[in-house]
Amino acid sequence: MCSRKMILKKSSEKDRRGFLRIGGTSDVPYTEVEGIKYLPVFYFEGAIDQSMCLTLRGWDWAHLRFCCKVQGVKDELIASDCCESVALQDLREYFSLETTFVEYWPAKDYISRVV
Secondary structure, three states, rough: OOOHHHHOOOOOOOOEEEEEEEEEOEEEEEEEEEEEEEEHHHHHHOOOOHEEEEEOOHHHHHHHHHHHHHHOHHHHHHHOOOOEEEHHHHHHHOOOOOOOOEEEEEOOOOOOHHO
């Protein structure tokens, strides 16, 4: 993560990881893999078709897990060595056309949750 996120707490559409504010209310972490943004399926409580999911491992999962820690996600949800995720383009099918997906980074002090 770069200092722009860690210190300035700013985000842009060019970022490879961060959060999307969905519909102006829900903040969901994402990581980008091969140009596609993936979000953890556990945020959507079984509403996602499992055939649309990708299992994240290694650094992709580590980066997404970091964002989950920033947000304060329960440890039991991120304790595994992999995570089922869904591509943003597929996730959009579950929302109305008017739903917004905006880049976001928390402005609160979150360092204590991560270290």
